[in-house]
Amino acid sequence: MTIENSSQAKVFGGWHKQYTHQSNVLNCAMKFAVYLPPQASKENPVPVIYWLSGLTCSDENFMQKAGAFKVAAELGVAIVAPDTSPRGEGVADDAEGAYDLGLGAGFYLNATQAPWDKHYHMYSYIVDELPALIEQHFPVTPAKSISGHSMGGHGALTIGLKNSEQYRSISAFSPITNPINCPWGQKAFSHYLGNNIEDWKAYDSVELLKHNKATLPILVDQGEDDGFLQEQLKPELLVAAAKASGSDMTLRMQPGYDHSYFFIQSFIEDHLRFHAQFLTA
């Protein structure tokens, strides 16, 4: 698996770099970004936090807007930010260019329905292909945690819960907690997975958590003035699911904050320190 560097910039003594590569899982060329803290070297590999972004985002939104690098450099953790869907001319998209289906809206699942099933395999990309690529090409250890925002918070929770042996900890900002039960999720899942709701439950954090006690620590932050809170995000259902299974999850409701990167940058330090305590233990 080869990768090609497309940009690099020094930041807080480390390096932000972007790469392109041919994805076997997604059947298209993909971009990702990595932040390597100053400590990272062949002699001193560092753990990795995978960041999954939300609807409409690429590898760039978190890296440009989250203000995460000062603390990542202090803690000596790398951050990897993939794109949010397969990309390119041959990749299916919503006919009307909707922001919540198709390009930029991969929902971190493996689609089973045409035309989506040809490329939309973000679940396997995040779980298998991308970490293998990162561990092949960069000075990192196998220690991994996973975090994300909104659709990416859904991705971080579902992937972390389903692959708990692979990660040390999970966190999310404003996650879509119960996609089988909200408009964004129902629209995407019906296209990607078909009409059998039983098939949807494998990608639903509330369903996963309520039936299985989580073995990883989980931190969730949610802004109380988030315009998507009641219709799309529903953190109270995640809390109930964690309680039902006796899982270790902390939900922090943050008064006055919305759904934007201004909210993420206000609390990203807490998430990095939360993950670092497990990654560097």
Next chain:
Amino acid sequence: MTIENSSQAKVFGGWHKQYTHQSNVLNCAMKFAVYLPPQASKENPVPVIYWLSGLTCSDENFMQKAGAFKVAAELGVAIVAPDTSPRGEGVADDAEGAYDLGLGAGFYLNATQAPWDKHYHMYSYIVDELPALIEQHFPVTPAKSISGHSMGGHGALTIGLKNSEQYRSISAFSPITNPINCPWGQKAFSHYLGNNIEDWKAYDSVELLKHNKATLPILVDQGEDDGFLQEQLKPELLVAAAKASGSDMTLRMQPGYDHSYFFIQSFIEDHLRFHAQFLTA
């Protein structure tokens, strides 16, 4: 002078807000953004750092990418980010849409040449109209400092040097130090100010600084791997000018850093703390 709020988001306990207003100086509608730290109130007005952005930027680039709010909140300083040129359908632009002339490239001067002289008065906007507006509508003190990047570094230096009674301190990232002597400056100044180079010197930091001892402290950061360093920025000429007039200026050359916001976010904390020591004294 009235202003209209167009967005607001809580960040690090304070508020990022965007506004539109009709500018009398620029003869068009303008946007600006303000960060108000949590301490700001009518009973406790706070000082202001004005941030001037570079070519192609709007009020948004710094606010989204600089990662400045955590420290601004700690220090209790407001930040105001104006746009970089007049805007709107009636505003002259380069015929070929060049990034370094016209919209997004106001160069913080008062144009004297048609068609630019109808709207391009960013100097008077930054020096007079905008601070009056800010002090009318927000819980701020008259204490001000000024900073900026690239074209905005040129703006911060020239405006600060020419209005030293109005500011407490000046800083810049990667400033265009000697526009009369580099391609970006020569192109813009010839269009905005005509062909008499004597008229250009009033907007040239090197010219201003070499003939007059600066009464304000000045901090400049410059990345050593900045692709514009030698042809456009020329910090060594600013150092020589400061030395010639016995002015107090610190230039820090930063190995490995480029011209991007990744560079700015790496050192913005130093600039905020530099200004705060004079603003809160």
